[in-house]
Amino acid sequence: MKVATWNVNSLTARWFRVEEWLVANAPDILLIQETKQDDAKFPFALLNELGYGAAHHGQGQWNGVAILSKVGIDDVVRGFGDNDPEARLIGATCGGVRVYSCYVPNGRALDDPHYVYKLKWLAQLRDLVDQRDRSMHIVVGGDFNVAPHDLDCYDPSVFQGATHVSEPEREALRAIEATGLVDLTWSLHPDEQIFTWWDYRNGSFHRNWGLRIDLLFVDPELRAITTATYVDREARKGEKPSDHVPVVADFAL
DNA sequence: ATGTCACAGTCCCTGTGA
Numbered sequence: 001m002k003v004a005t006w007n008v009n010s011l012t013a014r015w016f017r018v019e020e021w022l023v024a025n026a027p028d029i030l031l032i033q034e035t036k037q038d039d040a041k042f043p044f045a046l047l048n049e050l051g052y053g054a055a056h057h058g059q060g061q062w063n064g065v066a067i068l069s070k071v072g073i074d075d076v077v078r079g080f081g082d083n084d085p086e087a088r089l090i091g092a093t094c095g096g097v098r099v100y101s102c103y104v105p106n107g108r109a110l111d112d113p114h115y116v117y118k119l120k121w122l123a124q125l126r127d128l129v130d131q132r133d134r135s136m137h138i139v140v141g142g143d144f145n146v147a148p149h150d151l152d153c154y155d156p157s158v159f160q161g162a163t164h165v166s167e168p169e170r171e172a173l174r175a176i177e178a179t180g181l182v183d184l185t186w187s188l189h190p191d192e193q194i195f196t197w198w199d200y201r202n203g204s205f206h207r208n209w210g211l212r213i214d215l216l217f218v219d220p221e222l223r224a225i226t227t228a229t230y231v232d233r234e235a236r237k238g239e240k241p242s243d244h245v246p247v248v249a250d251f252a253l
Numbered sequence: 254a255t256g257t258c259a260c261a262g263t264c265c266c267t268g269t270g271a
Binding site for chain 2: 009010012013034036061062106108145158199200201202203204209240243
């Protein structure tokens, strides 16, 4: 079973890249963030033609998360059930695996109310996954807007006093892991610098000024049967790329 | 560190968010 997560930065603007990527890579499950569409605009019919069932938690102008699946899609939940107006979480059961697509708030700055919202959001996610059905495999993936370790940041000195690397955010990720999940990329490639996002500005991609902020958290049994995990850097090249690349994992399921 | 991109509103530019 091949599972991927990708912040597409507008499915409207990126559809031709997403469609091309789905055909070329044929993941069983794709977790999408930042669709920036409402449900009426989401391409359910086009996805069905490609063999995917889909569930979308859309908002319109901002945010928006989705799950695409070739292996069934049931028991869909949207958000934390707290009437959050921002569409940042969707969960479903696909092929016997519980999956979540997460778009964690950016935070903006350490003294911004949005940063408080970010930490609260991560704490709510921890509580949600802590209450999971532990008889089922789980994949919690998405754009976490946190680089878990200094190695996940091209230059930690540039990020002094900024979001994405602060200790409370990293601690919030460790609290999620403490429910019994592993950061799959880090777990299998602990000594490699692997980035998933590069700013559009400054020629950041060509300078490799990136961050690893797109993550897949999985249960240890799923990690044990992981045959590969990698990022698709090619997706950051070419016409109208997203600023994020897909993170892919293959499981012997 | 700010060489970009996407969106909405009102329209061919500006403010906002990332």
